[in-house]
Amino acid sequence: MLQVNNLTFQYKKQPILKDISFSVKTGEHFSVIGESGSGKSTLLKLIYGTFDLNEGHIFWKENEILGPKYNLIIGPKYMKYVAQEFDLMPFITVAENIGAFLSNFYPEEKQTRIQELLDVIELTSYANIKVKELSGGQKQRVAIARAIAKQPEVLLLDEPFSHIDNFKKQSLRRNLFKYLKEKNITCIVATHDKDDVLSFSDHMIVLHEAKIMATGKPQELYKNPENKLIASFFDEFNEIENHGIVYANQLKVVENSNLKATVKQSFYKGSYYLIEADLDGKKVLFEHDAELQTGINTYLSYLK
Numbered sequence: 001m002l003q004v005n006n007l008t009f010q011y012k013k014q015p016i017l018k019d020i021s022f023s024v025k026t027g028e029h030f031s032v033i034g035e036s037g038s039g040k041s042t043l044l045k046l047i048y049g050t051f052d053l054n055e056g057h058i059f060w061k062e063n064e065i066l067g068p069k070y071n072l073i074i075g076p077k078y079m080k081y082v083a084q085e086f087d088l089m090p091f092i093t094v095a096e097n098i099g100a101f102l103s104n105f106y107p108e109e110k111q112t113r114i115q116e117l118l119d120v121i122e123l124t125s126y127a128n129i130k131v132k133e134l135s136g137g138q139k140q141r142v143a144i145a146r147a148i149a150k151q152p153e154v155l156l157l158d159e160p161f162s163h164i165d166n167f168k169k170q171s172l173r174r175n176l177f178k179y180l181k182e183k184n185i186t187c188i189v190a191t192h193d194k195d196d197v198l199s200f201s202d203h204m205i206v207l208h209e210a211k212i213m214a215t216g217k218p219q220e221l222y223k224n225p226e227n228k229l230i231a232s233f234f235d236e237f238n239e240i241e242n243h244g245i246v247y248a249n250q251l252k253v254v255e256n257s258n259l260k261a262t263v264k265q266s267f268y269k270g271s272y273y274l275i276e277a278d279l280d281g282k283k284v285l286f287e288h289d290a291e292l293q294t295g296i297n298t299y300l301s302y303l304k
């Protein structure tokens, strides 16, 4: 288990994280979300031992993770950290980068392992290409493969798919997170993307103003978002009198109701339209299966 106890940290005068405590079970997939600048990357860096804490302690099992004051080499052996700016060796190939830290003692096993990792990141056909010739997204995938090559006990991922296009992102995400579960690798992901969280995370925390604003299973936080910040991470939403936060997908057009809205605009979303309408002078968003004409009146009902 990873245990973060009463962690406080500041780069300068202003605390970035204040009295943060949480734990992550072995093999768990744990997400850290929050607005830009809320301290997600800083938290991952602290877990990796990059800086000394101002207060508090971090433990992995019974080992305390300590910062540079106590360690010459940053980063415990059992942990890997994939930063937003990945640090690869540009003049050697993808396969060589992935294999760089694997033992040469059993060359056949090493090759099999490299193949397995190339499969996970879907870059088999790029095995012999030099890293300097890759795109940003491809480099990010190599950085992930390199981090899991020696099977760390804990993997820290900072915005792991931020450079990867939508064509690849979905399958890559499924591959990687399935692989980590199979190998029982504990993984902590800092992300802006609800798709990294909803289908994969066992637990999540929301950072806000240096504190943990909310914590729970993604399903719980999605169903009962305590505030607008949490709701906005997951989906388009409204604040409706007597109902509170209502996602756009919870409002349905009906024959008649006391929620009468005038359509302003329809946005095509593929499998549905997002409709912007006016409800008593306030903007309301709802999902509908067809485009609606601007200016018409609709009646809305709230689905729990």
Ligand SMILES: Nc1ncnc2c1ncn2[C@@H]1O[C@H](COP(=O)(O)OP(=O)(O)OP(=O)(O)O)[C@@H](O)[C@H]1O
Binding pocket: 011, 012, 016, 034, 035, 036, 037, 038, 039, 040, 041, 042, 043, 190
């Ligand atoms: N090396 C540093 N020195 C001083 N301040 C820093 C340093 N790194 C980050 N900060 C500040 O700490 C705060 C948290 O930054 P951090 O990168 O942890 O946020 P984040 O939630 O990961 O943001 P993003 O989602 O944009 O990546 C920001 O206000 C940032 O300006």
